[in-house]
Amino acid sequence: MESTGGIQASLSGRYATALFQLARDAKTIDAVEASLATVKQALAESADFAALTTSPVIGRVAAGRAVAAVAKSLKLDATTTKFLGVLAENRRLRDLPAIVRAFRSLAAQHRGETTAEVTSAHPLSEAQVVELRQALRNRVGRDVSVDLSVDPSLLGGLVVKIGSQMIDSSIKTRLNSLAHAMKG
Secondary structure (H helix, E strand, O other): OOOOHHHHHOHHHHHHHHHHHHHHHHOOHHHHHHHHHHHHHHHHHOHHHHHHHHOOOOOHHHHHHHHHHHHHHOOOOHHHHHHHHHHHHOOOHHHHHHHHHHHHHHHHHHOOOEEEEEEEOOOOOHHHHHHHHHHHHHHHOOOEEEEEEEOHHHOOOEEEEEOOEEEEOOHHHHHHHHHHHHHO
């Protein structure tokens, strides 16, 4: 596939690329991306689902059945459901977060967007996300897809990563800088 850069270098990147190619060929990129967003949210909100994806003691068959049940309850699209079954069979469910990130990046590239990984201390409202996208679009000169995550240890502010560029306005970093300056 053209212009996937370093994404294919990792095992998760290869899985994400394979899923992306299937979704592209079936013209279901948006549906798969929406399903993966649902999976990401479920991983963050359900300790049981997170445990299912990371537990080494759950066998392939049991993991496959459990993932099929989760996929049905989350109303995931068929391509994503089959893909989760393949991950369970190959004992790669633990790679889901990295696969989701890589897929989102591939989908954004396909749409001509840049992807920004945004970490905030608290969940952002829809209005804040729209405002953030606009600010990032003004900064980089093209549409920006945001991959949101929450890290309460930041205390406040944001950490935005676009490619190799990082913008860190978190209170945690400011306090660490202040503490370092006071020592010196």
